[in-house]
Amino acid sequence: MATMTVTGSELVVALSGSEKVAGVHGDIRVPLSAVRDVAVVDDPVTGVRGLRAPGLAVPGRTKIGTWRRQGGRTFVVARRGTPAVRVTLEGAGYTELMVGDTDAQALADRVRAAAGLPEPAAEERVTFPSGDLTLGGTLALPPAGAGGAGPHPVALVITGSGPLDRDANHRSMRIGTSRDLAHALARAGVASFRYDKRGVGESQGDYLAAGLHDNVDDARAALDWLRSRPEIDPSAVFVIGHSEGAVITTALAAEPTADLAGIVLLAGMAKTGEETLTWQTRQIAGDLPAPVRLVLRVLRTDVIAKQAEAVSRIKATTTDVAWIQGRKTNARWTREFIAFDPAPHLRALRVPVLAVTGANDVQVDPADLETIAALVDGDVTTVLVPGVSHLLRREGEGDGGLRGYKQQVRRPTDPEVLALVTDWITGRLLPADL
Structure with missing residues (x-):
């Protein structure tokens, strides 16, 4: 062998x-x-x-x-x-x-x-209940040299949209952002918890039938389970959300009973879901390869109009799952996302907030950072990271936009983004917490 x-x-x-x-x-x-x-x-x-x-x-x-x-x-x-x-x-x-x-x-x-790599996090694969379902996740604790004996401060890490597992991997694209965050936090002396979405990996349920509010419920259940663990300091709990995870984090943290030490919004939106989809479509339409744009012109196909048509059809649905433009779509999730307005939730936040977006993001408007800063009443830090995409990767020559995602994921999550998150969290801990 x-x-x-x-x-x-x-x-x-x-x-x-x-x-x-x-x-x-x-x-x-x-x-x-x-x-x-x-x-x-x-x-x-x-x-x-x-x-x-x-x-x-x-x-x-x-x-x-x-x-x-x-x-x-x-x-x-x-x-x-x-x-x-x-x-x-x-x-x-x-x-x-x-x-x-x-x-x-x-x-x-x-x-x-x-290879000179740091000692790894101590990881434990676990399950936790969310309503009638059992979901699978990974609890990562700092190595002995980084976090002491505990109990540890902790961050719940919530993935972006799509059928992603606990590491933020899709079956056709290993993104790995949540795993990179978990390991960076462990090296900084902070525990973390990440989990598979419904119907993905070791989690029960049906991904296509789950709504956005179901995903918020799952995140709340993960927090409740996390606070019950003896290794965790329940007074030092943070939540980190990327993309859809930032939407979930915003909704969760605005609840009066959330009792969080702080939240991190990675590629978080400040527009409504419908406005974000419209903005996103305009960016993506301009990013299509020239041959595709030519074919669309010949066929007289307006990408923005097609997207608006799809949104209108989804709004008219009443089922959890529907066929839209030839595709089986998670209709309930999309209806709830379209209707979601983060503004009242951002105004209701009473915890420290770090919002980080890549300047090259084509899925969430980087200008939303200014709106987040204006809406949050309290301790808020916003950072626009030059050259970084929605995948939180540094774009290289020729691999920008959606077309470059398959190249970008060959690189790890941007070290500057990881450092921003870990430094911000550890900066809000008392010396005794580390």
């Missing part, structure tokens, strides 16, 4: 003869400087997503070779019943290496130390 070793300044994956044939690949060498993260995967055979190209797969038993997905490539040598070490890379051809090892944790520790 393949072995992963550290040799000098390189990480080496040595394949057996049969693995080279099955994977259509030779041994792999990458510089340790390219290693961005190391983790243990208990079930690597089912944990690999994407299309095999090229390689060998025996369903449920073995995966050897290259798996490609939007935004990355993973080289895998994994067998059922054997855990694997997953190494996340940047600038090394592959975005991930996943290699099985019977003592995967010890190997992961060696690779992490050789």
